[in-house]
Amino acid sequence: MTERAHLAVVGAGPAGLAAALAAADRGVRVTLVDAAEQAGGQFYRQPARALGARRPEALHHQWRIWERLRDGVDRHITAGRITHLTDHHVWCVDRESAHDKPPSNRDQHSSQSFTVYALCGPAQEEGVAVRADAVLLAPGGYERVLPFPGWTLPGVVTAGGAQAMLKGGLVLPGRTVVVAGTGPLLLPVATGLAAAGARVAALVESADPRALLRRTHTLAAEPGKLAEGAWYAGQLLRRGVRTLARHIVVEAHGTDRLTAVTVAALGKDRRIRPGSARRIPCDTLAVGHGMLPHTDLAETLGCTLSGTDGTAVRVDDEQRTDVPGVWAAGETTGIGGAALALAEGHIAGRSIAARLYGTAPDPRSWAAAARTRTRLRAFFAALDAVYAPPAGWADRLTDDTVVCRCEEVTAGAVRTAAGSLGAGDLRTVKLLTRAGMGWCQGRMCAPAVAGLTGCPLTAGRRPFARPVPLGVLAGLPDD
Amino acid sequence: MNPLELTRARPGEAFTVTFDGRPVTALPGQTVAAALWAAGVPAWRTTRGTGRPRGVFCGIGVCFDCLVTVNDRTNQRACLVPVRPGDEIRTQEGTGRDDD
Numbered sequence: 205m206t207e208r209a210h211l212a213v214v215g216a217g218p219a220g221l222a223a224a225l226a227a228a229d230r231g232v233r234v235t236l237v238d239a240a241e242q243a244g245g246q247f248y249r250q251p252a253r254a255l256g257a258r259r260p261e262a263l264h265h266q267w268r269i270w271e272r273l274r275d276g277v278d279r280h281i282t283a284g285r286i287t288h289l290t291d292h293h294v295w296c297v298d299r300e301s302a303h304d305k306p307p308s309n310r311d312q313h314s315s316q317s318f319t320v321y322a323l324c325g326p327a328q329e330e331g332v333a334v335r336a337d338a339v340l341l342a343p344g345g346y347e348r349v350l351p352f353p354g355w356t357l358p359g360v361v362t363a364g365g366a367q368a369m370l371k372g373g374l375v376l377p378g379r380t381v382v383v384a385g386t387g388p389l390l391l392p393v394a395t396g397l398a399a400a401g402a403r404v405a406a407l408v409e410s411a412d413p414r415a416l417l418r419r420t421h422t423l424a425a426e427p428g429k430l431a432e433g434a435w436y437a438g439q440l441l442r443r444g445v446r447t448l449a450r451h452i453v454v455e456a457h458g459t460d461r462l463t464a465v466t467v468a469a470l471g472k473d474r475r476i477r478p479g480s481a482r483r484i485p486c487d488t489l490a491v492g493h494g495m496l497p498h499t500d501l502a503e504t505l506g507c508t509l510s511g512t513d514g515t516a517v518r519v520d521d522e523q524r525t526d527v528p529g530v531w532a533a534g535e536t537t538g539i540g541g542a543a544l545a546l547a548e549g550h551i552a553g554r555s556i557a558a559r560l561y562g563t564a565p566d567p568r569s570w571a572a573a574a575r576t577r578t579r580l581r582a583f584f585a586a587l588d589a590v591y592a593p594p595a596g597w598a599d600r601l602t603d604d605t606v607v608c609r610c611e612e613v614t615a616g617a618v619r620t621a622a623g624s625l626g627a628g629d630l631r632t633v634k635l636l637t638r639a640g641m642g643w644c645q646g647r648m649c650a651p652a653v654a655g656l657t658g659c660p661l662t663a664g665r666r667p668f669a670r671p672v673p674l675g676v677l678a679g680l681p682d683d
Numbered sequence: 684m685n686p687l688e689l690t691r692a693r694p695g696e697a698f699t700v701t702f703d704g705r706p707v708t709a710l711p712g713q714t715v716a717a718a719l720w721a722a723g724v725p726a727w728r729t730t731r732g733t734g735r736p737r738g739v740f741c742g743i744g745v746c747f748d749c750l751v752t753v754n755d756r757t758n759q760r761a762c763l764v765p766v767r768p769g770d771e772i773r774t775q776e777g778t779g780r781d782d783d
């Protein structure tokens with residue numbers, strides 16, 4: 205082998221960075237491809253350079269880990285072992301099967317050849333192709349938001365989106381914010397917005413924190429995570445943010461933009477307690493109901509999905525997917541936060557390096573990371589059970605509530621499709637109503653349509669991970 | 684306190700762009716969406732079916748709710764596109780194409 209083995213990493217968040225670092229440390233040549241202007245992903249999202257932030261850490265948690273990661277990757281970039289392609293949106297990864305190629309002395313995982321297709325340039329109309337011997341998919345996830353009356357009003361944003369705009373652009377969505385929904389992400393979002401000067405009128409969490417106590421065994425195994433939660437809770441208290449647990453936002457009000465939300469308390473049966481509704485004036489609602497993994501690229505490659513509802517990429521102990529030469533790490537394999545993404549990325553990078561050089565990796569060499577991975581997966585499985593969206597959310601959607609934001613399909617139309625028209629799966633609902641057919645390809649509405657109709661939430665089977673200009677497709681070489 | 688103070692930012696020189704013809708101040712490095720948010724503008728698109736206003740929703744390029752017209756180029760995701768001096772940003776109606 206004269207040329208160094210070449211790994212393409214899609215995604216420069218905690219998972220992709222940890223993998224790139226581990227692989228490059230072991231001599232692999234790495235091309236890191238990411239849509240963002242700078243490395244970091246969602247958790248370590250950095251302010252744009254031209255904003256000249258001298259204290260970016262003020263909006264961050266675990267800055268030290270980020271510094272170590274960044275410095276390590278920078279060193280490899282300087283040495284020419286890692287190439288970081290920023291502002292490159294990957295829309296497809298293509299595999300040339302092993303038997304198309306002359307036999308090689310490397311093992312099956314290195315006799316692959318992949319092409320990573322990306323779009324770049326300000327208008328994302330220029331095509332770029334990166335060839336590699338192995339691919340790591342680390343595209344992370346995105347937020348799930350379940351609809352409610354008024355959720356399409358300007359001023360209603362995802363909780364993570366508010367956080368991303370704050371960390372990256374140093375802007376606030378408005379002056380008075382309500383943070384609502386369910387899940388651990390609401391804590392850093394409310395804390396970040398309050399620290400940056402927004403008035404956080406309330407943090408509205410539908411789950412019952414007491415349910416956490418029933419899972420103390422799993423949770424206590426993760427003292428660091430518990431301390432993190434307690435730290436956020438302390439910050440919120442200090443800033444006078446009131447937390448309404450077992451409450452939900454029933455409706456967002458306004459004509460052209462948000463002016464208030466109505467919140468209500470949930471009773472023991474997780475249904476709204478009569479007479480508990482009250483109105484909170486605000487110009488922003490940052491809302492989220494957990495996260496979903498990005499799986500498009502993995503699906504096009506033929507990787508099997510698994511997870512609780514079949515929406516995450518399935519990996520083995522080495523973070524290998526079931527497609528030879530393709531690894532996956534981070535939220536794409538299941539939602540579990542930055543520390544889990546780091547551990548998975550580290551394991552993947554070591555496994556890739558060994559496999560590319562034709563040796564069997566020694567799992568003992570990543571035992572610490574594997575233990576972290578086991579603990580954090582169990583921890584997040586326990587959290588998942590506690591932070592499930594409240595029962596009855598679908599019943600509360602009025603028939604005229606928009607469910608598919610892109611195609612403006614209402615809950616009434618979806619109910620009709622599943623009811624009198626007899627649709628039994630998401631695809632049929634889509635064909636009958638256009639829900640999921642718009643720009644976002646069902647990424648936003650699929651969980652809601654599934655919940656409304658009782659159809660299982662299946663992966664989207666999108667042909668491309670990004671919209672691709674026809675000129676780029678036409679310009680591809682034939683083979 | 685605001686986010687710029689909190690992070691002790693020293694942005695490059697502010698510049699002017701227009702939103703539907705009126706001047707808006709923007710900072711280098713910001714996206715079109717961030718500049719509009721900072722100017723207190725929450726919406727810059729109307730939907731194809733019912734003409735309802737929309738702005739940022741996901742903030743990370745996934746939902747396509749933030750589509751906008753920049754320098755006559757339609758369907759740009761405001762949350763991803765960097766703002767440049769002199770940009771003419773316009774509210775996008777419907778598909779942004781004449782055929783609508």
Ligand SMILES: Cc1cc2nc3c(=O)[nH]c(=O)nc-3n(C[C@H](O)[C@H](O)[C@H](O)COP(=O)(O)OP(=O)(O)OC[C@H]3O[C@@H](n4cnc5c(N)ncnc54)[C@H](O)[C@@H]3O)c2cc1C
Nearest residue numbers: 215217218219239245246247294343344364534535541542
């Ligand atoms: C908007 C948002 C905000 C969040 N904020 C927080 C927070 O404040 N605190 C917290 O604890 N957790 C937060 N999270 C959760 C966070 O995602 C995880 O904790 C962690 O970042 C996961 O790491 P990862 O490496 O798996 O993915 P990510 O960090 O999501 O990194 C994925 C990277 O892949 C890139 N990418 C994705 N698809 C493509 C493609 N097709 N082409 C090119 N590049 C691509 C993205 O640009 C991104 O840089 C947030 C999540 C989201 C969606």
Ligand code: FES
Nearest residue numbers: 742744746747762
């Ligand atoms: S806000 Fe979702 S794509 Fe821009």
